[in-house]
Structures are given as structure tokens and as C-alpha cells.
Amino acid sequence: MDHWSESEGKRAHDPIFQTYFSQNCGQHVEDFCKGRSADAAVTPSQRCTLVPGPIIVGAGPSGLAVAACLKEKGVDSLIFERSNCIASLWQLKTYDRLSLHLPRQFCELPLMPFPADYPIYPSKKEFVAYLEKYAARFGICPTYNHTVVCAEYDVKRLLWRVRMQATGRIGEEVEYMSRWLVVATGENAEVVQPEIGGLKEFKGTVMHTSAYKTGRVFAGKRVLVVGCGNSGMEVCLDLCNNNAHPHIVVRDTVHILPREMLGHSTFGLSMWLLKWLPVHVVDLFLLLVARAMLGDTARLGLKRPTVGPLELKSLSGKTPVLDVGTFAKIRSGDIKVHPDIKRISGRQVEFLDTSSEDFDAIVLATGYRSNVPFWLKDRELFSEKDGLPRKAFPNGWKGERGLYSAGLTRRGLMGTSLDARRIAHDVEQQLRAEGKYPGVLL
Ligand SMILES: Cc1cc2nc3c(=O)[nH]c(=O)nc-3n(C[C@H](O)[C@H](O)[C@H](O)COP(=O)(O)OP(=O)(O)OC[C@H]3O[C@@H](n4cnc5c(N)ncnc54)[C@H](O)[C@@H]3O)c2cc1C
Numbered sequence: 001m002d003h004w005s006e007s008e009g010k011r012a013h014d015p016i017f018q019t020y021f022s023q024n025c026g027q028h029v030e031d032f033c034k035g036r037s038a039d040a041a042v043t044p045s046q047r048c049t050l051v052p053g054p055i056i057v058g059a060g061p062s063g064l065a066v067a068a069c070l071k072e073k074g075v076d077s078l079i080f081e082r083s084n085c086i087a088s089l090w091q092l093k094t095y096d097r098l099s100l101h102l103p104r105q106f107c108e109l110p111l112m113p114f115p116a117d118y119p120i121y122p123s124k125k126e127f128v129a130y131l132e133k134y135a136a137r138f139g140i141c142p143t144y145n146h147t148v149v150c151a152e153y154d155v156k157r158l159l160w161r162v163r164m165q166a167t168g169r170i171g172e173e174v175e176y177m178s179r180w181l182v183v184a185t186g187e188n189a190e191v192v193q194p195e196i197g198g199l200k201e202f203k204g205t206v207m208h209t210s211a212y213k214t215g216r217v218f219a220g221k222r223v224l225v226v227g228c229g230n231s232g233m234e235v236c237l238d239l240c241n242n243n244a245h246p247h248i249v250v251r252d253t254v255h256i257l258p259r260e261m262l263g264h265s266t267f268g269l270s271m272w273l274l275k276w277l278p279v280h281v282v283d284l285f286l287l288l289v290a291r292a293m294l295g296d297t298a299r300l301g302l303k304r305p306t307v308g309p310l311e312l313k314s315l316s317g318k319t320p321v322l323d324v325g326t327f328a329k330i331r332s333g334d335i336k337v338h339p340d341i342k343r344i345s346g347r348q349v350e351f352l353d354t355s356s357e358d359f360d361a362i363v364l365a366t367g368y369r370s371n372v373p374f375w376l377k378d379r380e381l382f383s384e385k386d387g388l389p390r391k392a393f394p395n396g397w398k399g400e401r402g403l404y405s406a407g408l409t410r411r412g413l414m415g416t417s418l419d420a421r422r423i424a425h426d427v428e429q430q431l432r433a434e435g436k437y438p439g440v441l442l
Contacts, residue, residue: 003213006132008166008208010211013083014300017369018402022402023222031060031220032265033236047174047175048105048161048174048176049174049175049177050159050177051075051176051177051178052063052077052177052178052401053070053075053076053077053078053178053180053380053406054066054077054078054178054180054181054182054423054427055077055078055160055162055176055178055180055181055182056077056078056079056080056182056184056406057079057080057148057151057162057181057182057183057184057185058079058080058183058184058186058189058264059079059080059081059083059085059086059087059088059140059142059144059184060087060088060089060090060144060185060186060407061087061109061131061407061416062186062406062407062408062412062416062420063079063081063105063142063182063184063406063407064109064131064134064138064140064420065086065109065406065407065416065417066134066182066406066419066420066423066424067144068109068111068112068134068137068138068140068420069110069111069139069420069421069422069423069424069425070424070427071138071139071140072111072138072424073424073427073428073437073439074438075424075427075428075431077182077397078176078178079140079142079143079145079161080117080142080143080148080164080176081142081143081144081145081146081147082145082147082148082167083117083144083145083230084144084145084166084167085144086131086132086140086142086198087127087128087131088233088288089186090124090127090128090131090190091128093188093210093211093214094124094210095209095212095214095216095231095235095238096124096361096395097214097234097235097238098124098212098234099121099122099123099124100121100127100260101121101230101322102121102265102322102329102412102413103120103121103265103267104118104119104120104121104122105268106267106268106271106412106414107122107127107259107413107414108413109131109134109416109417110420111138111355111420112134112137113132114118115130116132117366118130118289120265121177123245123271124229125384126404128352131281131325138393142259144154144170144436145166145167146164146165146166146167146174147164147165147167148162148163148164148185148199148375149163149165149173149375150162150163150320150375150377151163151181151375151376151377151378151380152366152376152377152380153377153401154177155402157177158179158401159177159178160177160178160179160181160286160401160402160403161173161174161175161176161177162177162178162181162201164176167190169263171177174339178293178402179402180405180427181373181403181404182403182405182406182423183382183403183404183405183406183408184406184407185370185371185372186320186370186408187365187368187369187388187408187410188368188369189275189287189370189371189372189387190368190369190370191208191210191364191366191367192366192367192368192369192372193208193364193366194226194364194366196341196343196344197342197343197344197370198343198344198345199344199362201344201346202344202346202347202358203346203347204347204361204362204364204369205360205361205362206361206362206364207361207362207363207364208365208366208367209227209231209232209235209363209364210368211430212235214238215235215238215239215240215242215243215244216242217235218239218242218244218361219242219243219244219358220243220245220359221244221245221360221361222245222247222357222358222359222361222365223239223244223245223246223247223359223360223361223362224238224246224247224248224249224349224357224359224361225246225247225248225249225362225363226248226249226251226341226362226364226366227251227364227365227366228249228250228251228252228254228302228321228323228361228365229319229365229367230319230321230322231365232248232321232328232363232365233248233256233321233326234324234326235330235363235365236248236326236335237324237326237335238330240335242306244337246334246336247335247337247338247357247359248330248335248336248337248338249338249340249341249351250301250303250337250338250339250340251305251339251340253303253305253306253312254297254302254303254305254430255290255304255305255309255320255321256289256290256292256294256297256302256313256320256321256323256327257286257309257320257321257322257323258289258293258294258322258323258325259322259324261286261289261290261293263291266286266322267322270282270286270310273285275311277347279308279310279311279314280308280311281391282308282310283308283309283310283311284308285309286309286310286366287304287308289308294323294327295331297327299307300330300331300337301337301338301339301440302337304316313410314357314398317410319389325342326407332399338351338353338355338357339351339352339353340352342354344362344402347359347360349362350366355428358406369386369387370382370386370387370388370408372387372408373387377397377424378403379398380398380400380402380420381396381398381405382399382405382408387408388408389405389408389409393409393411393415394409394411394415394418395424396408396409397409397418397419398422398423398426399424404423405419405424406419406423407418407419418431
């Protein structure tokens with residue numbers, strides 16, 4: 001197929017091409033590239049499309065927030081999402097009883113508040129409904145089932161080349177180009193599964209929390225939850241409430257704080273206190289109140305780190321557990337606490353203190369990680385080690401040559417909102433400097 005007929009075929013069949021090139025009088029990439037470099041012509045076998053606005057990778061809350069902020073400024077963007085829906089983490093990979101961990105005022109996306117009748121901690125269903133309305137309000141229509149497998153800057157064309165596969169169809173790749181690339185693939189893109197001796201041969205069910213929905217299916221069963229972050233603790237509570245017998249492995253030190261203190265959300269109270277007091281004083285206050293409300297957590301096997309909860313969060317990104325009732329179940333003995341696992345054989349799990357127990361199932365609450373280093377060929381903005389921006393918050397949102405990061409701040413949805421506003425403002429400023437703004441809807 002020659003260039004012209006490929007373009008014509010694309011014009012007829014590709015909704016993205018139609019959106020961007022029929023309505024917005026864009027340029028097909030061959031024509032665009034001809035003007036920039038003699039070497040830049042695409043080969044006939046490549047499906048390569050120039051996108052006039054930013055390309056956003058990921059249709060979670062961060063991708064949606066960036067698209068909305070750009071839209072508000074009259075700039076269209078194109079989102080590629082590997083799954084078949086927006087907010088796939090929330091819709092496909094979280095348990096049924098999940099509510100926002102933080103009060104709603106800290107979780108709103110830019111330009112659209114939560115409905116007034118929403119509770120302080122909206123449920124997952126309510127949060128997803130809000131995101132659906134958000135996408136509809138700003139006319140955001142992601143291109144689903146497209147996994148970005150490679151993105152690199154083309155120094156000849158001065159464009160980001162973003163290659164993707166239709167999800168599950170290895171080998172069939174398409175390529176898009178844009179001068180702006182927004183990474184919004186999340187801190188929770190891939191599950192982390194630790195190496196545990198004997199786990200592969202375990203005779204019962206093994207699942208990551210991303211596959212856990214409800215404790216109902218475990219009624220009467222002995223379940224070992226590995227990991228005591230917010231998800232692990234909440235899964236234990238859910239198992240208890242559904243008449244299962246949960247045990248939890250505490251591999252590390254952990255800060256447990258009640259979700260509410262003195263009639264306020266602990267998070268909100270901390271944010272307010274930080275306006276007036278240094279972080280170590282606020283930490284001291286939080287630990288004193290937590291001690292008064294929960295007692296000495298170390299006595300029940302949950303030792304606290306030597307650094308306070310807020311300081312630890314800012315140093316390492318490790319989030320304190322905001323307890324919604326799990327700790328009371330630990331205290332009452334309904335949830336048993338164990339140190340790390342030594343080995344597993346058959347259904348038997350041996351712990352580091354040499355105790356051992358039989359289990360029917362193991363739930364790995366062992367977290368997630370970013371997948372950016374696997375597909376982004378740029379080592380300046382993002383660290384290879386953890387796939388997060390190298391620069392500390394709030395300076396990690398912008399890289400060189402039109403590269404941006406959204407929602408990878410370890411600051412939850414508040415970080416997302418800040419990133420989204422900054423990215424949209426930055427793109428707007430560039431267009432203004434080129435005399436293309438206002439008035440040009442990309
Ligand atoms: C259980 C849980 C509860 C949380 N509760 C709160 C809370 O109460 N308040 C708060 O502020 N934060 C909370 N967070 C943290 C954070 O706000 C959420 O994880 C939020 O979903 C982050 O949004 P995101 O868009 O950055 O990432 P995600 O929601 O993970 O979205 C990223 C999207 O990118 C897609 N993607 C990934 N790789 C590719 C690729 N290569 N190509 C194409 N698409 C790709 C994914 O499929 C996904 O849809 C919570 C996190 C978890 C796990």
C-alpha cells in the first residue's frame with residue numbers, strides 16, 4: 001500500500017484519524033515529516049499518525065484530569081488506555097468494600113467537585129460514577145485496549161514517537177507522534193509479587209489483592225494475608241466480616257493511625273496542623289493520639305518505624321495505615337499476626353519465629369509498582385529503579401522536550417490535580433509563545 005492510499009484507508013476506517021484529521025485539519029505524518037527532515041519519511045509498512053495535541057498514556061484519574069484541564073484551555077488530547085474502561089485500577093483491580101481512604105475534599109479532580117450528597121469517604125462505586133461523569137463532562141473519549149509498548153523522542157522530527165499494541169494482539173503495532181507526551185500510567189501499574197520459598201507449590205488458592213473482591217468466597221476458610229498496608233489490613237477486616245479466619249504477615253514496621261482523631265479525619269487534621277507546626281511536632285501529636293486511642297501496637301506485633309508517619313511518607317513515600325476497624329479485630333484475636341514467612345510446604349506456612357499454621361488461601365497484599373521504565377525510552381525525568389520522577393515533589397511533573405508526568409507524586413489524587421493543572425498551563429504557555437493561542441483548538 002503506498003502512502004497516499006494508506007492515508008485514505010486510515011481516513012475512512014480509523015476513528016482517531018477522523019477525529020484529528022478531518023475535524024481539525026491536521027497533517028498526516030508523512031507530509032509533516034517531509035517538511036522537517038529528508039530522513040524522516042515513514043516506510044509504507046508503518047501505521048504512523050501525527051497527533052496535533054498531547055498524547056496521554058493511561059485513562060486513570062490522572063489521565064482524565066490532564067485531558068480535562070487541557071480541554072478547558074481549548075486543547076484536545078488523545079488518551080491511550082490498555083484496558084477497556086476508564087479508571088481500570090478502581091473498576092477491575094480493587095475489592096468491593098473499598099472506599100476512598102482520604103476524605104472527598106482531598107480527592108476531587110480539577111474543575112468538577114464531587115456531588116454534594118456524596119459521603120465524606122465515597123465508595124468505589126461512587127468514585128467511579130464521578131469519574132464517568134467527569135469524562136463525559138469534558139468530552140473525554142480514551143482509545144481503549146491500546147497498550148503503549150514504547151515511547152521515545154525522535155530528535156530528527158522533534159516529536160515523541162509512541163508505539164502501541166492492540167491489547168492482547170502481540171505483533172500488531174501502530175505508532176502515533178506528538179510534540180507532547182504525558183505519562184499517566186500510575187504508581188500501581190503492575191502488581192508486585194515477592195519470591196517466597198514454596199509459594200508456587202502451595203496447595204490452596206493464591207491471589208494478589210488486585211484479584212480479591214470479597215471475603216464471602218472465603219467463609220469458614222483460613223486465609224493468610226501477606227502485607228499490612230492499607231489494602232492488607234482492609235482485606236483482613238473484610239475476611240473477618242465474612243466469617244473467614246484471617247491471619248496477617250507483618251514483614252516490616254508500620255504506622256497505624258485511626259482514620260479519625262478528635263472528631264476530624266486524621267489526614268485533614270494533619271494537613272491543617274502542618275500549616276502551623278513543623279512535621280516532627282505534628283508526627284509527635286499524631287503518635288500520642290494514636291497511642292491513646294489504639295494503645296501500644298508493637299505489643300500485638302505491629303512495631304512502629306523510628307521515623308514519624310508524615311516524615312516517613314515524605315522520605316520514602318510509605319503511607320501510614322488509616323485504620324477503619326482492623327486493629328480492634330487484631331486486639332480481640334479475630335485476626336492473628338505473624339512475622340515474615342520462612343517457607344511454605346503443601347498447605348503449611350512456617351514463619352520466622354518457627355511457628356507454623358495450615359492455610360486454605362494466601363492473599364498477597366504486596367503492592368504495586370510503576371511500569372514506566374519498561375516502555376519509556378527516557379531516563380532523565382523518571383528513575384529506572386522505581387519508575388517515578390527523579391525530582392522530589394512538587395518538581396517532578398515536567399521533563400525535557402514536551403515530556404510530562406501526572407499522578408506519580410506519591411501524593412494521591414491531590415498530587416494528580418496539581419500535576420494536571422501545571423501540565424495544561426505549560427502547554428498553553430507554549431502555544432501562546434508561538435502565537436497559536438487563544439483561538440486555535442487543536
Ligand atoms: C486501593 C487504593 C485506594 C486508594 N485510595 C486513595 C484515596 O482515597 N485518595 C487518594 O488520593 N489516592 C488514593 N489511592 C492512590 C491513587 O490516587 C490511586 O491509585 C489513583 O487511581 C491513581 O490514579 P492514576 O490515574 O495516577 O493511576 P491509575 O488509576 O493506576 O491509572 C493508570 C492507568 O494507566 C493504564 N496503563 C498503565 N500502563 C499502560 C500502558 N503501558 N499503556 C496504556 N495504558 C496503561 C492503566 O491500565 C490504568 O488505567 C488509592 C490507591 C489504591 C490502590
